[in-house]
Amino acid sequence: MNIDLFNYLERIANLMRQEIRLDGQSLGLQPVQQEALHYLSICNRYSDTTLAVTEFLGLTKGTVSQSLKVLQNKGLISKVKDKTDKRITHLHLTSVGRTFIDKTYPPAKFSTAVAGLSVADQEATKELLQTVLRNYQQAAGRVAFGVCKHCKFNQPSSGGILCGLTKETLSTYDTTLICREFLD
Numbered sequence: 721m722n723i724d725l726f727n728y729l730e731r732i733a734n735l736m737r738q739e740i741r742l743d744g745q746s747l748g749l750q751p752v753q754q755e756a757l758h759y760l761s762i763c764n765r766y767s768d769t770t771l772a773v774t775e776f777l778g779l780t781k782g783t784v785s786q787s788l789k790v791l792q793n794k795g796l797i798s799k800v801k802d803k804t805d806k807r808i809t810h811l812h813l814t815s816v817g818r819t820f821i822d823k824t825y826p827p828a829k830f831s832t833a834v835a836g837l838s839v840a841d842q843e844a845t846k847e848l849l850q851t852v853l854r855n856y857q858q859a860a861g862r863v864a865f866g867v868c869k870h871c872k873f874n875q876p877s878s879g880g881i882l883c884g885l886t887k888e889t890l891s892t893y894d895t896t897l898i899c900r901e902f903l904d
């Protein structure tokens with residue numbers, strides 16, 4: 721059973737990677753550069769630094785720094801100093817980077833395959849995969865980088881949604897992003 725599940729997920733991941741890489745080649749991007757760009761498109765403002773990209777991808781700082789330089793040279797990301805702490809540099813997608821991501825994620829053939837399921841089956845599959853991911857992250861000791869709305873610090877308050885860790889207000893969109901500080 722486990723081996724079947726593993727083989728299906730592995731095959732799906734492999735097909736997705738192949739399709740995504742073909743899209744990336746249109747901009748001359750290496751897979752690692754594309755992964756860094758995708759990460760920056762789905763992470764929140766506490767997680768868009770070089771260090772966070774390095775932690776998320778599990779690669780060396782040198783490799784990640786080189787990849788980010790390529791993304792910057794291609795006009796896909798830009799560096800922005802933090803408004804209150806000038807030691808922190810955020811990495812933001814430019815409009816060109818955002819357009820590329822919106823056009824290529826999720827990849828078209830994957831979307832076609834998922835569209836073959838009913839809406840109820842799509843929801844059920846999402847829930848199950850979410851649980852598998854959470855269990856896998858716990859087993860691997862890598863619980864960070866979860867989706868904000870499921871974090872224990874995510875607190876509804878009279879003024880909106882509050883991050884209990886940073887004490888800052890979060891928008892509904894913020895709560896859909898992944899965070900380096902996430903805690904289950």
Ligand code: SF4
Binds near residue numbers: 868873875901
């Ligand atoms: S609530 Fe959790 S996941 Fe959301 S911003 Fe705060 S620490 Fe990050």
